[in-house]
Amino acid sequence: MLTAALIATGAEIVIPLLTKAAIDGPIAGAAKRGPAHGDGLLLIIGVAALALGITDAVLNMIRRWITASAAARLEQSVREDLYAHLQRLEPSFHEEWQSGQLLSRATTDLSAIRRFAGFGVVFLIITVVSFAVIVALLIGLNPLLGLLTAAVFAPVTLLCLRFERGYRTLSRRVQDQQDDLATNVEEAAAGIRVLKAFGRRKQASAAHLALARRVYQTQASKARLRGAFWASLDLVPNVAIAMILLLGALAVSRHELTTGGLVAFVALVLQLVWPVEAMGYILATGQEAATAAQRVYEILDTPPAITSPAAPAPPQRSRAACELVLDHVQFRYPGSPQPVLRDVCLRLVPGETVALVGATGSGKTTLLHLIARFADPTTGSIRLNGTDIRELPLPVLRSAIACAFEDPTLFSVSVKENVMLGAPGAPDAAVATALAAAQAEFVADLPWGDQTRIGEQGMSLSGGQRQRIALARAVLADPGLLLLDDPLSALDVHTEAKVTAALGEVLAGSTALVVAHRPSTVALADRVAVLDEGVIIATGAHRELLEGCPRYQFLMTSDLGAGVRG
Ligand SMILES: Nc1ncnc2c1ncn2[C@@H]1O[C@H](COP(=O)(O)OP(=O)(O)OP(=O)(O)O)[C@@H](O)[C@H]1O
Ligand SMILES: [Mg+2]
Incomplete structure (x- = not known):
């Protein structure tokens, strides 16, 4: 899965380099020596770019298949473990925990884990690897401009760290509030006769609304935080591109960079836009998955109080009447x-x-x-x-x-x-x-x-x-x-x-x-x-x-x- 993802990303990164080869080679040559010169090379470059494009698409498809089924399997196995553990735990555990707490952990939290396992993990690795490769290529093309670009992207790390801290608290709060909501729905369904018989539908609805509104408010603050973070992430590559266009044009005019080099440079930086934006999504789902995992482990880490003895007594006939x-x-x-x-x-x-x-x-x-x-x-x-x-x-x-x-x-x-x-x-x-x-x-x-x-x-x-x-x-x-x-x-x-x-x-x-x-x-x-x-x-x-x-x-x-x- 990771191999497919990395090869596909590699193919994507090579395409701008081919563009550079095309511009600096056949295209520049044609400009000097007249048309049709170097058509053969251009054709080879074109075919190579097409092949890389197809490889990228096919590998991405394979990766999606593998990840989706692996993530579904992961969810299933955690679900099995969780259910088996809930069965092992003694009745007093179930008395202490509300049904909604268990329900939302067994459903919402497991989905959050699957989402991150399915896409987040792979994206995270791809993003980090492609960032490193692209920056290295940029430095190779023009060391000064490359280092400057890397410096513009540096604040992303700081932004991410700050965002993570705030987002973790909020996702935990939402997930806990969803527990109460689930318990409320469960009790209303089980107790529908009592609610109806006493004509307490309105009160029950009001109580439910209050809980739902609490979840909504936390979700809204979560969305606001995410929105602000993503917007500032967007800003970074745009600043970088503006800077490159300015300094790059200067470098081309001083013959420190070829025209093809500048095009490749911009194309490569554009390829950073998506990973950086994906970073926002990855961190958000990652935080949700982390809090979800924490909540699931709160159950899994509760040891059953009633267990079979380590050294059981010798077996006895169980069917006969007991004393x-x-x-x-x-x-x-x-x-x-x-x-x-x-x-x-x-x-x-x-x-x-x-x-x-x-x-x-x-x-x-x-x-x-x-x-x-x-x-x-x-x-x-x-x-x-x-x-x-x-x-x-x-x-x-x-x-x-x-x-x-x-x-x-x-x-x-x-x-x-x-x-x-x-x-x-x-x-x-x-x-x-x-x-x-x-x-x-x-x-x-x-x-x-x-x-x-x-x-x-x-x-x-x-x-x-x-x-x-x-x-x-x-x-x-x-x-x-x-x-x-x-x-x-x-x-x-x-x-x-x-x-x-x-x-x-x-x-x-x-x-x-x-x-x-x-x-x-x-x-x-x-x-x-x-x-x-x-x-x-x-x-x-x-x-x-x-x-x-x-x-x-x-x-x-x-x-x-x-x-x-x-
Ligand atoms: N899970 C619990 N946690 C704390 N106290 C409990 C719990 N379950 C029962 N009790 C208390 O223990 C006492 C005995 O309860 P128990 O259910 O054994 O009574 P019982 O003799 O079966 O009554 P009944 O005849 O009404 O069924 C009660 O005072 C009850 O409030
Ligand atoms: Mg009793």
Whole structure:
């Protein structure tokens, strides 16, 4: 690519020298010795110039092809790395970063990098090389004039340095402001129902407009800076040409320079105009690419906090029901003053189903997240079949556990593909069984059955339908340890009773920890653990606890209407 570019530039530079040869040789000769003298030489020079012109065009075309595809490949590979890294990062990273920040980095910034990689880098090298070659040729033609010309171009360097500094700050600002804009658009789309229901469209538009105006203003200052810089760049070659015409004519009259030499001189200096102007463009895209790369690296340089151990524990059977031990687990969210979990001790024997009961906000979801290793306990340990989960390779841990979370996340693929996320490659019969266990018979009534594509975030399904598909996904995984976070909260009592009965059979093969708010869900469990103020204050059978644990009684009896009272 670079070879093609350099040869093409070389061809361009040689053309003025041929012009000089033509003027000083055949043309000057004809003037002295009469027409038709030296026609043969002129023809050769003409053909040579034509050949050089064609070479230049063809090589430039080849260079464009190569660079464009190389740049596209570069963009793709950075994009792959970025996506893979985002997948490796723990959930708390994604909570901390706004969606727009990630979005604009994965799109706008990568394009900026591609633009510079595609054209900027090659231009930069060509510009520097051709500048050096042309100045050397100019000095060869006439040392004094050549050096003077070089001196006129010297301030370009200073200009560039000043421009770069200012432009870097502005491009970073624009790119950061675009993050906020992207987040705003994303949230408005996701929250459209809330905005409409409360009639807050105007306020939302106003907030969006304010953000968009901020981006516009920064873009405008960027354009102003670029405009002033490019204009001053334009000025330099023009000053040089005026100077050359004046001093060059003087030199020709004193026979220090041939007429052909002067023409070649001007033609060569004209060839500097474009590289110098290109310099402005290169520096601008270069700065944008640099800030873009910096922003992408802010993500790539964030090390994942949750990683597989360097020396993993020896492998264990992952399919059999697991034993789960929570040993004095304490957890504090980064930045929050109080620990959510203070001292949680609990043991689940293989095959046991334990219901986790606690007031809202008591840390039940947090506890499940620790077991799935979305975060590590601040102190204490979680052991699966006797091994600390931090010593298990992540794939092993993740294949031993399946979860259904509070907000059932579905992807915009078919129902079946959503369920099969639990066990890729599971046979159709297993998928059907899992759907049946979750009482998701409604799937059969969807337009294309389990092949029906679900809308973004499962929006086309009801809350309870989404919950049952997420449940089927966890059931299909048939894990050693099942974590269910209030899996039946959106179901009516009759459906809930059916799911409970079916789940009872499914759960028999797995160890399960089920977060429950309602006595009917608690009925699934062999045993209940009560979480209060960051500790497990009591464990035991439902009926025992109702009698012996006032806190449990309080939590359960506030729901008397749906009561399954032991
Ligand atoms: N990412 C987070 N950063 C800081 N604090 C958090 C975070 N997530 C949850 N919390 C806090 O931790 C506490 C426990 O939250 P958690 O979601 O575990 O409660 P929960 O018992 O599942 O409640 P619910 O029954 O309403 O689902 C809450 O006070 C909550 O505000
Ligand atoms: Mg919760």
